[in-house]
Amino acid sequence: MTLGTYQTPVRQHQKILGSVLCVDDDPVVQLMLGDIVRIAGGDYHKADCARTAEDMLGQSRFDLILLDRKLPDSDGLLLLRTIKQSSDCPVIVLTSMNEDHDKILGLGLGAEEYVTKPFSPGELSSRVRSLLVQRLEKQRQTHLDPISLGRLFFQAGTRLLRVDTAEVYLPPAESRLLHAFLLEPGVPQSRDGLTRYVCGRDWTAGDRTVDVLVARLRRRIPPGTAKIVTIHRFGYVLNRVG
Missing domain, CATH: 3.40.50.2300 (Response regulator)
Known part of the structure; x- marks a missing residue:
């Protein structure tokens, strides 16, 4: 052919x-x-x-x-x-x-x-x-492996987030979002890619799901540990602090 x-x-x-x-x-x-x-x-x-x-x-x-x-x-x-x-x-x-x-x-x-x-x-x-x-x-296999970033420790399989001695079990969507960031810290992630990873669908204009989840996740991460930075008209990136 x-x-x-x-x-x-x-x-x-x-x-x-x-x-x-x-x-x-x-x-x-x-x-x-x-x-x-x-x-x-x-x-x-x-x-x-x-x-x-x-x-x-x-x-x-x-x-x-x-x-x-x-x-x-x-x-x-x-x-x-x-x-x-x-x-x-x-x-x-x-x-x-x-x-x-x-x-x-x-x-x-x-x-x-x-x-x-x-x-x-x-x-x-x-x-x-x-x-x-x-x-x-x-x-999928990486969900079984714990991920560390400085003082931050995350176990995707159980959704456990630990910073120093403080622990919290994240809701499923926040857990998937944090996991997406931690798989490639410092690498910009598009809203479209994050929406597919977290929600299993394509991002459409006006869809604020990822933005809301990012706002919630920011409150979970203490200052001086890591920071989720907004990239205008693109998405977000998780950077280690300190």
């Missing part, structure tokens, strides 16, 4: 498994990837060059990246190396460069998959879904 004969498949409504960034400058390929990601259960986002992708990665958290090698402003493998230096996000490299040494290089830089074009949409969708499920399961 070639890209020129691609037919848009029927989209299926299902639970979102994770957020996927597709980095490719070909609009036809992006059209295909959008359907592949959605059918696999992913929330589709796109970038047409390495610089745009880097900006998006600096602002949002993604659960999987589909990455073309021949980008207009960079070799995709340079972006792959940058991603893997600061994140454990899985990456599938998509490319027409199918020599053995290219594949070895891509996998050696940390790519989970190296897929050559033209590819089967069905097979790629299966790989995308498999990686999203694996990452979701890994994230």
Whole structure:
């Protein structure tokens, strides 16, 4: 099958498994990837060059990246190396460069998959879904592990928040919000991403759920421990204090 004969498949409504960034400058390929990601259960986002992708990665958290090698402003493998230096996000490299040494290089830089074009949409969708499920399961496992940030200790499984000797059991929504912040302290979190993590739905204009939960959570965290900072028109970030 070639890209020129691609037919848009029927989209299926299902639970979102994770957020996927597709980095490719070909609009036809992006059209295909959008359907592949959605059918696999992913929330589709796109970038047409390495610089745009880097900006998006600096602002949002993604659960999987589909990455073309021949980008207009960079070799995709340079972006792959940058991603893997600061994140454990899985990456599938998509490319027409199918020599053995290219594949070895891509996998050696940390790519989970190296897929050559033209590819089967069905097979790629299966790989995308498999990686999203694996990452979701890994994230669920982290709920069993306690997280510390300075004097703050949090056990997501029991919803226990302890600061020094003071303890409180958080309500479920506040617990999920704090957990989202503590998984990536210092990393800005968008309202959309936080709403999906906490509420299991997309954020819409006028939805104040996360803002209300942040206000409540701020009252739980003593000054001098950590601080939830508002990022105008984007979301929030949890920073350690002291």
